[in-house]
Amino acid sequence: xxxxxxxxxxxxxxxxxxxxxxxxxxxxxxxxxxxxxxxxxxxxxxxxxxxxxxxxxxxxxxxxxxxxxxxxxxxxxxxxxxxxxxxxxxxxxxxxxxxxxxxxxxxxxxxxxxxxxxxxxxxxxxxxxxxxxxxxxxxxxxxxxxxxxxxxxxxx
Numbered sequence: 251x252x253x254x255x256x257x258x259x260x261x262x263x264x265x266x267x268x269x270x271x272x273x274x275x276x277x278x279x280x281x282x283x284x285x286x287x288x289x290x291x292x293x294x295x296x297x298x299x300x301x302x303x304x305x306x307x308x309x310x311x312x313x314x315x316x317x318x319x320x321x322x323x324x325x326x327x328x329x330x331x332x333x334x335x336x337x338x339x340x341x342x343x344x345x346x347x348x349x350x351x352x353x354x355x356x357x358x359x360x361x362x363x364x365x366x367x368x369x370x371x372x373x374x375x376x377x378x379x380x381x382x383x384x385x386x387x388x389x390x391x392x393x394x395x396x397x398x399x400x401x402x403x404x405x406x
Contacts, residue, residue, distance in 0.1 A: 258286050259392045266400040276309040279397055283374065284311035287386075291353060292375040296326050298368045305330060305370060312375070316350040324348035326371050329359040333368075337387050339380040351375060358382040360394045364403045372397075 265278045276295045283293035294310020296319060305319040305326055322331040325344055329336040336359045341347045344357075354375040362369040372394055376382065 256389045256392050258282065258389060259396045261286070262393055263396045263400075266397070269400070270402045272402055273309060275397070275400060279372075279393075280309055280311045283393075287374070289376055289378055289381055290374055291377045292351065292373070295362075295370055295372055296330075297370040298330060300368075308370065310373075313351050313353075316348055319348060325357050325359050326373050329361050329371050330368060333361050333363060335360045335387060335391065337382050337384075339382075341375075353377050355379045356381040358387060358390060360387075360390055362394055362398060362401070364398050364401050367403055369398075369401060369403070 262279055262282055265282060266275050269275055280294045284290065287293070292310065292312030292315065294312065294315070295308035296305035297308045299306050303321045305321070307315055307317045319327050321327050324346055325336050325338055325341065338344050338357045341354055341357050354377065356376045356379050358374050360372045362371060372390065374390070
């Protein structure tokens, strides 16, 4: 594995070491994001369910959330379908945005894929417009790389 640069990714690596339970690891990862990042209102995971071709709510920190998101719908579904990070400055301008929380103004979603299998996405919302910078995106991609290295894909 390449050198871990960001502090939050290093903290995640330490948290997940010697633990192979995906649910516990997602719970700790979302808690770490909530306590480490400023000006965010929601951080958590949506898990891909192949049989229904949708994302299902997983461990998170924040307000109640949408439970089912069809693959391709909203920011989360678009990130999963395109297998590409989505950094949205203003969610109200995103075609098909799903408003689970009316206070959400900006969002970043990073797909999680391991060994060619779609696991789900990391979703982070903010109550302010244009919250997420390219630096945030790079840090969160590194965070997800660390998470994926600890992901037990056999338990998916």
